[in-house]
Amino acid sequence: MNETETDVVIxxxxxxxxxxxYELALAGVETLxxxxxxxRNRQTKxxxxxxxxxxxxxxxxxxxxxxxxxxxxPPVGANFALLPxxxxxxxxxxxxxxxxxxxxxxxxxxxxxxATALGxxxxxxxxxxxxxxxxxxxxVTTTDGGPPVRARYVVACDGGRxxxxxxxxxxxxxxxxxxxxVLADIRLSAASALVPxxxxxxxxxxxxxxxxxxxxxxxxxxRYRLTYGAYGREDPADLTRDTPVGEDEIAAALRAVYxxxxxxxxxxxxxxxxxxxxxxxxxxxxxxxxxxxxxxxxPPLGAQGLNLGVQDAFNLGWKLAATVQGRAPAGLLxxxxxxxxxxxxRVLHHTSAQRVLADPxxxxxxxxxxxxFTDLMRLPDTNRYLSGLISGLxxxxxxxxxxxxxxxxxxxxxxxxxxxxxRLSALFGSGHAVLLDVAGLVPDEIRLPGxxxxxxxxxxxxxDLGAGALLLRPDVYVCWxxxxxxACREELPRAIAAHLVDEGETV
Numbered sequence: 001m002n003e004t005e006t007d008v009v010i011x012x013x014x015x016x017x018x019x020x021x022y023e024l025a026l027a028g029v030e031t032l033x034x035x036x037x038x039x040r041n042r043q044t045k046x047x048x049x050x051x052x053x054x055x056x057x058x059x060x061x062x063x064x065x066x067x068x069x070x071x072x073x074p075p076v077g078a079n080f081a082l083l084p085x086x087x088x089x090x091x092x093x094x095x096x097x098x099x100x101x102x103x104x105x106x107x108x109x110x111x112x113x114x115a116t117a118l119g120x121x122x123x124x125x126x127x128x129x130x131x132x133x134x135x136x137x138x139x140v141t142t143t144d145g146g147p148p149v150r151a152r153y154v155v156a157c158d159g160g161r162x163x164x165x166x167x168x169x170x171x172x173x174x175x176x177x178x179x180x181x182v183l184a185d186i187r188l189s190a191a192s193a194l195v196p197x198x199x200x201x202x203x204x205x206x207x208x209x210x211x212x213x214x215x216x217x218x219x220x221x222x223r224y225r226l227t228y229g230a231y232g233r234e235d236p237a238d239l240t241r242d243t244p245v246g247e248d249e250i251a252a253a254l255r256a257v258y259x260x261x262x263x264x265x266x267x268x269x270x271x272x273x274x275x276x277x278x279x280x281x282x283x284x285x286x287x288x289x290x291x292x293x294x295x296x297x298x299p300p301l302g303a304q305g306l307n308l309g310v311q312d313a314f315n316l317g318w319k320l321a322a323t324v325q326g327r328a329p330a331g332l333l334x335x336x337x338x339x340x341x342x343x344x345x346r347v348l349h350h351t352s353a354q355r356v357l358a359d360p361x362x363x364x365x366x367x368x369x370x371x372x373f374t375d376l377m378r379l380p381d382t383n384r385y386l387s388g389l390i391s392g393l394x395x396x397x398x399x400x401x402x403x404x405x406x407x408x409x410x411x412x413x414x415x416x417x418x419x420x421x422x423r424l425s426a427l428f429g430s431g432h433a434v435l436l437d438v439a440g441l442v443p444d445e446i447r448l449p450g451x452x453x454x455x456x457x458x459x460x461x462x463x464d465l466g467a468g469a470l471l472l473r474p475d476v477y478v479c480w481x482x483x484x485x486x487a488c489r490e491e492l493p494r495a496i497a498a499h500l501v502d503e504g505e506t507v
Contacts, residue, residue: 002147006032006121007324009140009151011128011164013037015104016292016309017157018111022060023317025118026431029324032149033120034142036127036163042105043269045183047071048303049107050078051089052392054096055412056314059428059476063100065110071101072220073199078390080302081357082215083370084203085377087387093411094393101199104306128158131167133287152324155289155316157309160278162294170280170290174297174348177274181229182245182253187222189265194258195224210256213360222265228253231361245270275299275355277348283337291316296344301354302390304347311392315340318431318474322501327451329502339397350389396477399499403481405466410478413465415457427455431474433500435492439468441485446492449501471495 008024010017013035024031049057049066057063075098077086089097112122123144130141131154138154156164165172188195196205199218206215214228230253251264279296283289292309316336322328357370376382388394399407412425415438427434433452435442438459448454452471459465467481469488480495482488 003139003150004032004147005150006030007152008032008320009034009138009149009154011140011154011156011162012158012292012294013040013108013112013122013124014157014159014292014309015107015111015306016313017155018108018115019310019313020155020157020291020317020320021120021122022062022111022115022118023313023431024321024324025115025120026060027318027321027325029321031115031120032151033115033122034126034128034140034149035122035124036158038125040105040108041269042103043183043185043271045104045271047101047103047107048078048306049100049102050303050307050391051092051094051096051099052395052409053307053310054100055094055409055425056311056476058095058412059425060431061429062110062114065114066102066107067100069102069106069110071103071199073101073218076101076199076201078303078387079202080377080386080390081354081370081373082202082206082301083357083374083377084201085374085383086201087377087390088383089387089391089393091380091384092388092391092393094391095412099303107306128163128167131164131288133168133285138287153287153289153320155291155320156294157292157313158294160276160293160297162290164288165280165290165294168285168288170282170285172278172280174278175276177276179229180235180239180241180272180274181227182250182270182272184226184245184250184270185219185268186224186226186250186254187265187268188224188254188262189222190261190263192259192261195262207257208360212253212256214253214257216258223268226250226254228257229360239272241272241274243272245272273300277352279341279344279348283341284334289316289320289333289336291340295340296348298348298351299355301351301358304351304390307392308344308347311343311395312340314475318433321431322451327449327501329498329500332499343395346389399477399479401480401495403467403478405470405478405481408478409476410465410470410472413459413463415455415459417455417457422457425476427453428472428474428476433474433479434472436465436470436472437468438465438470439483441469441482441488442492443485443489446488449496451501452496471499473499 007030010033127143132139137152140149217225254262277298291312323333397407435454437456468483471480479499
């Protein structure tokens with residue numbers, strides 16, 4: 001049987017896989033997404049787009065279509081451990097101080113529309129049964145009876161129970177879950193006064209009573225997103241994540257927490273999840289890479305999962321494209337693991353801490369700790385630290401370079417260019433790196449490779465970008481900066497060759 005050939009196979013059509021498909025297709029890489037589900041899972045899960053993810057999506061012109069689909073309601077700050085103090089992202093100078101709330105399936109729909117418009121393929125109802133890497137590529141066998149797919153690289157974006165990871169025998173070390181909880185999209189035909197009427201700070205949406213903890217988020221009209229679990233008793237021995245969630249079970253939990261006046265009108269979908277914490281040791285195994293939940297899972301506190309995966313894709317996409325197209329500096333693809341593994345490890349660390357603070361039945365000691373921690377969150381420095389952690393705005397990579405901006409994000413400043421006003425985020429729609437010259441430092445004779453765009457611009461007088469010339473990667477992190485023309489002449493070619501494009505590609 002003849003093979004189907006492509007540059008990259010992505011396994012999994014969730015937010016991580018579809019973001020990566022968009023990034024690769026934008027760069028002109030032939031990409032095929034394989035998804036085992038025959039249709040999109042229309043569950044509300046994972047729909048909080050945090051500030052840094054919003055900035056990255058906006059840099060590709062993807063955010064506005066998602067904003068139009070956002071769940072109605074007042075802006076609400078991010079949270080840490082469900083505590084009653086909202087996190088303020090204002091000190092981080094972002095245009096997206098509040099998470100954008102919409103169902104995960106709508107995020108996926110936007111991403112798939114844009115990725116396929118650029119040429120990426122998506123095949124549904126295709127489960128992966130074998131993954132066979134060799135020195136030149138990877139052969140993927142599927143259940144649909146079609147020919148094997150041959151790709152130069154495979155990226156596993158197929159979730160916490162990744163078929164790719166299991167097929168390769170890649171360990172997934174960590175801590176198993178300690179409970180199973182339920183996530184359901186429901187409709188209420190009657191609601192007591194205990195049921196929240198509008199979306200607000202997370203602590204106003206949580207409640208516990210009669211052996212249950214619960215979070216109920218209004219989605220508009222009679223629709224709600226319900227999350228709940230039981231405490232004070234062990235789960236039945238035969239209960240697993242795949243055990244169906246019956247309507248009677250959901251109705252009983254609603255009555256226990258919100259009173260007999262709260263009546264379940266219907267269940268649109270439901271599933272179970274756990275608080276397991278795991279991470280693969282290496283994000284790259286030769287020609288197979290891991291991203292999103294296939295690489296890391298953690299308790300769903302602070303709305304981190306979708307954002308962590310989408311940011312994996314933004315980090316990996318341009319590096320894998322450059323590698324496939326033969327223009328990557330030596331070792332560029334390995335920096336994906338070097339940069340993203342520590343980021344996820346930190347999320348696993350702080351979600352474990354949140355798990356303790358959010359315990360619905362805290363010990364006396366934990367209750368005291370929670371009170372003190374809540375007071376600390378009201379201090380500006382503590383709030384800024386935690387808001388940077390949860391939003392991703394504080395993230396910086398360990399990129400070699402002497403300038404203090406190296407490895408950091410740059411706020412989305414207004415700019416004036418010879419072609420008129422624009423914003424920094426608008427410079428990255430092509431997926432290229434950008435050499436931003438705001439002080440006239442870059443010599444006219446500079447030679448740049450095709451995937452690096454020179455933009456000469458001026459920010460407003462009151463805005464200081466921190467350097468006169470900045471080289472920004474396609475994922476909008478600084479990889480070089482300078483404050484004088486001599487540094488541009490001497491250092492810039494080496495910086496481009498080290499971080500972005502092999503010297504032989506410079507024209």
